[in-house]
Amino acid sequence: MHTIPNTMQHLATNIAPHAQHPPPPSLAHAAWARARARATCALSGHRSRHSCRSRHVKALASCSQGISNGNIIGQDTQLRTDKFFQLEMTVHDSELDQYGVVHNAMYVVYIHKAREEMAASIGFSMTSIARTGNAMAVLELNLKYYKPLLRGAKFVVKVRLVQIKGTRILVDHIIETLPDRTLVLEATATVVCLNKDYRPTRVFPEMSSKLQRFFSSQDDDQFTSYKVLC
Numbered sequence: 001m002h003t004i005p006n007t008m009q010h011l012a013t014n015i016a017p018h019a020q021h022p023p024p025p026s027l028a029h030a031a032w033a034r035a036r037a038r039a040t041c042a043l044s045g046h047r048s049r050h051s052c053r054s055r056h057v058k059a060l061a062s063c064s065q066g067i068s069n070g071n072i073i074g075q076d077t078q079l080r081t082d083k084f085f086q087l088e089m090t091v092h093d094s095e096l097d098q099y100g101v102v103h104n105a106m107y108v109v110y111i112h113k114a115r116e117e118m119a120a121s122i123g124f125s126m127t128s129i130a131r132t133g134n135a136m137a138v139l140e141l142n143l144k145y146y147k148p149l150l151r152g153a154k155f156v157v158k159v160r161l162v163q164i165k166g167t168r169i170l171v172d173h174i175i176e177t178l179p180d181r182t183l184v185l186e187a188t189a190t191v192v193c194l195n196k197d198y199r200p201t202r203v204f205p206e207m208s209s210k211l212q213r214f215f216s217s218q219d220d221d222q223f224t225s226y227k228v229l230c
Contacts, residue, residue, distance in 0.1 A: 083215045084158040085118035088178065088228040091153045101148035107185050108141065111173040114157035115189075117227055122214045124207055133196040134204065139168065140190040146183045154178040161215040164208050167192050167200040 089110060097103040119125055129136060149155055155177050162170040173187040195201040 079161055079163075079212065079215045080218075081160070083217075084160050084174075085114070085121065085214075086227070087114040087117050087157045087159070089113075089155055089157065090229075091149050091151060091155070093151060096151055101150055102153075104145070107143060107145075107175065107187070110155075110157050110175060111159070111187050111189070113229075114159050114173065115171065115191075117229075118159050119207075121227070122210045124210060129204070129207075134201070135194040135198065137192055137194060138189055139192045142188045144186045146185060147177070149175075149177070149184055155184060156181075161211055162188075164203050164211065167202055169193075169203060169211070 091102055095102050095106045116126060126136065155175055158174040158176070160172045160174075162172050164170075169191040171189045171191060173185075173189065174183070175185040175187075176183055192200050193203050193207075
């Protein structure tokens, strides 16, 4: 029997790359240990980088929140329930219906006028908003009538801010006769801010800040307003 030289055996191994030749146990164990170490290291590094990024994002968020809170009044500012803007008015003959009392539609005009005067008194107007291309609109208005106003009657319209949330401003109105302060009407309006495409947008920041500052202040002399229109 002829024996195959070692060189021929080596050549046969090289030209059969798919032949199964398991490595010695010691080499296999060493390779497995190295692979496990690399995987553990990679996983640890991933977690470390992820943790670092998370801490960085949280730090930036905290910083932004601090800047925001320091520069504007938040929408969760505590508003005073007893803080009103008051506008005194007088009934004109052109505002009466066929029964000699103020026409129901006129009360909407009265409360709208009071909101406009309130806005002007704290530093912004509907005209200035319109110049920017933005707008404001009444989304919902609920009225409850108690007593009609008569020819020549003097009355007061009281306006109170209830809430600012997202795109909406919730406002209460009360109309009372003068000088006896008999309740005439209660109304709640939801006003929305609109962008240049007449789509709802968040309440304009400057307006929100001024409204909340006005209706949350404890300084009655400075912030409780009373205006008379003939």
